[in-house]
Amino acid sequence: MEIKDFTYTLPDKRQLYDHLNAHFEDDKVNILLGPNGVGKTTLLDFISTVKPRDLSSFEGFPAFKQIAYQIQGVPFIYEATVYNTIKMVMDIQTPNNRFTKADLPDVLQKVADVKYGKLSGGQRQLVIIDAFSRLNRQLYLFDEPESGLDPRMAQVVMQRIQQLNSEGKKIILTSHQFQNINNDHYHLLFLKDGKIRFEGSPSEFLKREGTSDLVQAYIKTDEDQ
Numbered sequence: 001m002e003i004k005d006f007t008y009t010l011p012d013k014r015q016l017y018d019h020l021n022a023h024f025e026d027d028k029v030n031i032l033l034g035p036n037g038v039g040k041t042t043l044l045d046f047i048s049t050v051k052p053r054d055l056s057s058f059e060g061f062p063a064f065k066q067i068a069y070q071i072q073g074v075p076f077i078y079e080a081t082v083y084n085t086i087k088m089v090m091d092i093q094t095p096n097n098r099f100t101k102a103d104l105p106d107v108l109q110k111v112a113d114v115k116y117g118k119l120s121g122g123q124r125q126l127v128i129i130d131a132f133s134r135l136n137r138q139l140y141l142f143d144e145p146e147s148g149l150d151p152r153m154a155q156v157v158m159q160r161i162q163q164l165n166s167e168g169k170k171i172i173l174t175s176h177q178f179q180n181i182n183n184d185h186y187h188l189l190f191l192k193d194g195k196i197r198f199e200g201s202p203s204e205f206l207k208r209e210g211t212s213d214l215v216q217a218y219i220k221t222d223e224d225q
């Protein structure tokens with residue numbers, strides 16, 4: 001999946017992308033990094049075609065029907081239990097499935113009968129990610145999937161996303177978290193000032209900035225420009 005020479009100006013005339021080029025790896029979890037407001041979410045909107053995109057700049061992305069896009073704070077029905085919420089998604093995907101509470105991950109089994117509206121923000125995030133991960137699509141877009149999660153739950157979510165990728169699913173996500181980017185199964189893309197300023201593995205990112213700390217590498221890359 002590639003974006004080639006993509007330029008986009010916001011309605012208020014600010015240029016968001018300036019001849020942007022980006023390459024996404026199919027067999028890695030692609031992570032869009034970059035400061036607040038640089039256009040990471042908007043890029044997911046273009047990739048998903050929620051925002052109509054310039055076909056000549058976007059190559060190799062699946063069609064809309066083959067994309068699952070988890071936007072931030074997606075609302076589910078507050079009165080439905082956790083089990084019923086995820087079962088509803090399963091029923092859309094696979095009618096007549098035999099999905100039971102035992103099929104939920106441990107962290108959600110504990111709250112299987114709790115209504116979605118009674119969950120904490122982090123617990124809702126876990127339900128959202130789990131539900132979207134059960135859709136059978138070619139490409140999954142996650143917008144800050146770890147937001148609001150404690151470190152252990154953030155790790156659970158990133159492991160689930162890595163598992164999806166190992167099952168052959170393509171992944172692009174945005175993130176401001178670094179604690180789980182701990183191996184080269186990730187492909188990092190650092191967006192700033194309308195262009196991708198770094199693209200490569202976490203170890204290449206660290207090497208380029210001469211540090212062993214991803215946060216430091218991030219700050220140095222941000223300051224470099």
Ligand SMILES: Nc1ncnc2c1ncn2[C@@H]1O[C@H](COP(=O)(O)OP(=O)(O)OP(=O)(O)O)[C@@H](O)[C@H]1O
Nearest residue numbers: 010011016034035036037038039040041042043174
């Ligand atoms: N509905 C909108 N109308 C006008 N401008 C918008 C709208 N949504 C976003 N923008 C602008 O587009 C720019 C990019 O926003 P976007 O949400 O893509 O950034 P981001 O990199 O995902 O930020 P963050 O890390 O804070 O989530 C922002 O500067 C914002 O002002």
